[in-house]
Amino acid sequence: MRTILLVAADEWRFWRRSRLAMLALGLLLVLVAASATLTALRVANEAEARALLQSEAEETYRSQPDRHPHRMVHYGHYVFRTPPPLAMIDPGVDPVTGQSIFLEGHRQNAAMFADAKTGATAGQLADMSPAVVLSLFAPLLLIAMGYSVMTRERENGTLGPLLAQGVSPLTLIAGKGLALASVAGLTLLPLVLTAAVAISKGETLAATAVFLGSFSLYLLVWCALIIAVSSLSARRASSLTILVVVWILLVLIVPRIAANVAASVAPAQGKIEADFAVLNELRSMGDGHNAADPAFEQLKANLLLQYDVASVEDLPVNFRGIVAETAEADLTAVLNRFAEERMATEVRQVSLLRSFGWISPALALREASMTSAGTGVEAHHKFLRDAEAVRFDFVQGLNRVHAEQLAYADDIKRSSDPEAERRTRVSSENWKVLEDFHFVPPPSDTRVEGALAPLARLGAWFALLFGLVLFSARGLKL
Amino acid sequence: MTVVSSLFRELSFLLRQRAIAGLLVLALLLSSLSISTGLTEIAHQRAAIERMVLADKADRENAMAKAEDWGGAAYSSFHLTYLPPSDLAFAALGQRDLSPWKHRVNLLALEGQIHAADTANPELALAGRIDFAFIVSVLAPLLVILLLHDLRAGERAAGRHDLLIATAGRSGGLWPMRASALVATLAVCLLLPFWVGAALAGTQLAKVLAVSLLVCVHLLFWAAVSYWAGARAAAGSVILTGLVGFWLLLTAILPAITRVSIERAISIPAGGDIVLTQREVVNDAWDLPKNVTMEAFVARHPEWENEAQIDRPFEWKWYYAFQQVGDQSAETLSTSYRQGILERDRAASLAAFVSPPVLIDRTLQGLAGTDTRAALAYETTVRDFHARLRTWLYPKLFLEEPFDRAALSDLPAYQPLVVDE
Numbered sequence: 001m002r003t004i005l006l007v008a009a010d011e012w013r014f015w016r017r018s019r020l021a022m023l024a025l026g027l028l029l030v031l032v033a034a035s036a037t038l039t040a041l042r043v044a045n046e047a048e049a050r051a052l053l054q055s056e057a058e059e060t061y062r063s064q065p066d067r068h069p070h071r072m073v074h075y076g077h078y079v080f081r082t083p084p085p086l087a088m089i090d091p092g093v094d095p096v097t098g099q100s101i102f103l104e105g106h107r108q109n110a111a112m113f114a115d116a117k118t119g120a121t122a123g124q125l126a127d128m129s130p131a132v133v134l135s136l137f138a139p140l141l142l143i144a145m146g147y148s149v150m151t152r153e154r155e156n157g158t159l160g161p162l163l164a165q166g167v168s169p170l171t172l173i174a175g176k177g178l179a180l181a182s183v184a185g186l187t188l189l190p191l192v193l194t195a196a197v198a199i200s201k202g203e204t205l206a207a208t209a210v211f212l213g214s215f216s217l218y219l220l221v222w223c224a225l226i227i228a229v230s231s232l233s234a235r236r237a238s239s240l241t242i243l244v245v246v247w248i249l250l251v252l253i254v255p256r257i258a259a260n261v262a263a264s265v266a267p268a269q270g271k272i273e274a275d276f277a278v279l280n281e282l283r284s285m286g287d288g289h290n291a292a293d294p295a296f297e298q299l300k301a302n303l304l305l306q307y308d309v310a311s312v313e314d315l316p317v318n319f320r321g322i323v324a325e326t327a328e329a330d331l332t333a334v335l336n337r338f339a340e341e342r343m344a345t346e347v348r349q350v351s352l353l354r355s356f357g358w359i360s361p362a363l364a365l366r367e368a369s370m371t372s373a374g375t376g377v378e379a380h381h382k383f384l385r386d387a388e389a390v391r392f393d394f395v396q397g398l399n400r401v402h403a404e405q406l407a408y409a410d411d412i413k414r415s416s417d418p419e420a421e422r423r424t425r426v427s428s429e430n431w432k433v434l435e436d437f438h439f440v441p442p443p444s445d446t447r448v449e450g451a452l453a454p455l456a457r458l459g460a461w462f463a464l465l466f467g468l469v470l471f472s473a474r475g476l477k478l
Numbered sequence: 479m480t481v482v483s484s485l486f487r488e489l490s491f492l493l494r495q496r497a498i499a500g501l502l503v504l505a506l507l508l509s510s511l512s513i514s515t516g517l518t519e520i521a522h523q524r525a526a527i528e529r530m531v532l533a534d535k536a537d538r539e540n541a542m543a544k545a546e547d548w549g550g551a552a553y554s555s556f557h558l559t560y561l562p563p564s565d566l567a568f569a570a571l572g573q574r575d576l577s578p579w580k581h582r583v584n585l586l587a588l589e590g591q592i593h594a595a596d597t598a599n600p601e602l603a604l605a606g607r608i609d610f611a612f613i614v615s616v617l618a619p620l621l622v623i624l625l626l627h628d629l630r631a632g633e634r635a636a637g638r639h640d641l642l643i644a645t646a647g648r649s650g651g652l653w654p655m656r657a658s659a660l661v662a663t664l665a666v667c668l669l670l671p672f673w674v675g676a677a678l679a680g681t682q683l684a685k686v687l688a689v690s691l692l693v694c695v696h697l698l699f700w701a702a703v704s705y706w707a708g709a710r711a712a713a714g715s716v717i718l719t720g721l722v723g724f725w726l727l728l729t730a731i732l733p734a735i736t737r738v739s740i741e742r743a744i745s746i747p748a749g750g751d752i753v754l755t756q757r758e759v760v761n762d763a764w765d766l767p768k769n770v771t772m773e774a775f776v777a778r779h780p781e782w783e784n785e786a787q788i789d790r791p792f793e794w795k796w797y798y799a800f801q802q803v804g805d806q807s808a809e810t811l812s813t814s815y816r817q818g819i820l821e822r823d824r825a826a827s828l829a830a831f832v833s834p835p836v837l838i839d840r841t842l843q844g845l846a847g848t849d850t851r852a853a854l855a856y857e858t859t860v861r862d863f864h865a866r867l868r869t870w871l872y873p874k875l876f877l878e879e880p881f882d883r884a885a886l887s888d889l890p891a892y893q894p895l896v897v898d899e
Contacts, residue, residue, distance in 0.1 A: 121843070123835055237718075248617070264518055276533040416791065
């Protein structure tokens with residue numbers, strides 16, 4: 001053990017004397033720290049701004065004057081997706097998805113206002129969250145500092161004497177590995193600090209541990225890869241070239257190829273195109289604004305029978321309200337079926353994309369970190385479902401008011417008779433029942449569970465490379 | 479002729495090195511992949527547009543067949559608008575993953591409709607696409623660096639450096655010759671698939687030439703940097719580390735810094751405020767005296783001043799008037815929103831001069847009509863179209879023309895922006 005520490009300390013001594021190594025280390029640390037600070041500030045601001053917009057939206061809804069309840073169905077309501085605490089490190093899909101949805105009767109609107117649309121376009125690598133810096137560029141630093149850990153000893157002719165002194169190849173490799181892992185640990189430091197802030201903002205320990213654990217495991221995969229290549233290469237130059245090419249392939253190329261493959265193997269229709277099919281299906285159903293629509297004949301007959309009256313005018317409830325309520329429920333069933341289909345297609349695409357995590361540890365890390373942080377596509381889908389639940393609740397609540405608090409006789413005359421119109425305005429007390437909305441990502445347990453698959457991929461990578469390191473150690477006999 | 483023949487001599491010598499041949503094959507493969515997936519993606523988009531145009535027409539005709547008055551017809555008929563991909567879009571997919579390139583609008587207030595984002599799967603958009611612009615702007619520099627960094631250091635390490643200098647006659651001729659041979663071959667490997675793709679897509683020759691020139695200039699820049707660095711008497715690995723660091727600086731760090739500073743310096747109104755403002759005005763109209771709405775409307779449309787009297791609790795002309803007034807109320811916010819995006823883009827185009835990879839990426843998107851400007855130009859066509867629809871509808875409502883279903887066929891049709899001039 002002492003020897004391992006000595007070897008590691010010796011490696012650090014070498015790095016401290018190398019201006020290039022120190023420059024690279026310093027640069028990356030500044031990069032991680034700057035990106036962590038900026039992203040944390042931005043996300044915290046966003047969270048605050050959206051929470052404010054949310055409470056404003058609720059406030060204005062509740063303070064609407066007396067009105068016909070169906071007017072409130074169309075007045076609608078807004079929900080905003082507030083980012084979870086770990087979004088300070090990995091904002092995930094937040095910038096590329098709309099952050100608010102307008103909720104109204106008879107429609108499921110798409111999310112609006114994606115940040116990415118308003119951003120300054122500056123090339124294809126300009127988006128730097130701490131998660132991106134760590135997954136894309138930390139491996140480059142490890143390569144720059146570690147490509148020569150073994151080849152240097154070999155080329156300088158110091159490997160023989162070391163082994164001759166009784167240092168076993170495994171001890172040597174363990175020491176070098178420890179030194180490299182300590183560099184990795186250093187780059188993780190800003191993340192740990194930010195994660196502590198996330199915990200103070202209500203993130204669970206389990207999710208944070210898995211989140212940080214996936215980054216650690218990812219960097220360990222790179223450490224193992226670097227040591228293996230460095231031990232197996234004859235020369236420093238070839239070890240570095242191989243590592244740079246591997247980095248290009250695993251980090252820059254494979255994730256993008258995966259996205260291309262996923263998009264073309266499981267093509268998804270856009271919402272507009274998918275909506276044509278929805279419209280087609282809805283056309284065969286009754287229009288909830290028109291109680292005379294033949295589609296509601298059966299409903300009418302049932303109601304008349306149920307209350308034992310001869311005409312809709314005699315019903316104790318407002319037939320128009322009942323029609324609105326029934327039509328909304330039927331329509332929502334159709335909308336939800338199509339929405340679930342769309343989400344299922346997206347999940348299919350994403351799981352195809354993620355299966356490339358077996359080939360690229362960078363993809364596996366992205367999945368693990370977004371899933372555990374609650375900023376992946378699942379969390380966005382939860383937002384869509386939560387928003388739909390809010391929509392359905394408030395619309396049906398209003399339709400209930402429409403059915404129970406309004407006289408049918410007034411309701412049918414409101415477009416022509418100002419007095420009847422006045423009587424159809426119900427008390428604004430009815431708007432106060434709107435519930436507060438605050439988006440929370442999927443529960444911690446679900447996120448942790450979801451991160452297990454990508455963690456297993458990273459684990460498989462590590463096990464494979466660890467085996468390769470052990471194998472390369474056998475070749476170090478001199 | 480001696481130059482060409484010595485170029486070929488150096489090339490055939492270099493290609494015998496497995497690493498170099500491997501990198502060139504990789505360049506050819508990745509470029510071909512980017513072109514073929516780019517072509518597929520654009521074909522998907524064109525096919526989707528074709529299907530949507532048909533479905534849109536059928537749906538509108540269906541809605542109109544049921545309409546019983548002008549107002550109802552305008553309410554229930556939606557119109558597809560879209561930005562068709564250009565003949566170069568396959569090479570630079572650009573903002574088409576992020577900015578909407580299709581909307582379906584009706585005659586209600588436009589601000590409530592135009593900000594909807596019908597974009598692709600967010601996690602795929604986040605992973606990015608491997609388009610030709612990515613290959614050229616991000617990857618090509620790394621390939622140049624890998625090919626050129628140890629031209630000399632490699633020979634030095636192999637102990638052949640001095641011998642080569644001595645036998646080559648003029649020492650100045652050998653290394654530039656080798657470097658040129660490598661860069662020229664790399665350029666061909668990258669551009670060949672692009673030329674094939676351009677031929678398949680029927681891209682204008684001028685654009686093909688412009689892209690080819692850009693690619694060559696970009697490669698030359700990185701070749702010059704690598705050549706200069708490679709001339710130092712340092713180990714190949716040290717040179718490579720430095721060059722990759724320089725690449726990182728130009729491709730990722732500087733762009734990230736400019737992006738953050740631009741976004742902090744030029745603020746944009748919160749999108750949520752635009753739609754909230756618009757909604758308040760549209761909905762408040764129901765509770766306001768009708769003449770308040772009509773006065774605000776007439777201020778913009780004095781030609782309807784004499785017809786702006788509303789007598790019944792509900793009239794279509796009042797309904798569409800408050801939709802228009804809703805848009806008017808959000809106009810300032812909405813304009814400064816678009817203005818802000820444009821200003822950020824302008825600042826980014828200036829800042830791009832510090833980073834050749836960003837400059838190339840942005841220029842390719844510009845040529846391909848897939849940049850922010852094109853997205854905004856498309857949005858303008860939607861706004862103009864919506865305005866034409868309103869101009870068509872207002873006389874029908876205000877002059878109380880009797881409803882004539884046949885006249886609905888005169889509705890203005892959306893003309894997509896022609897990106898290939």
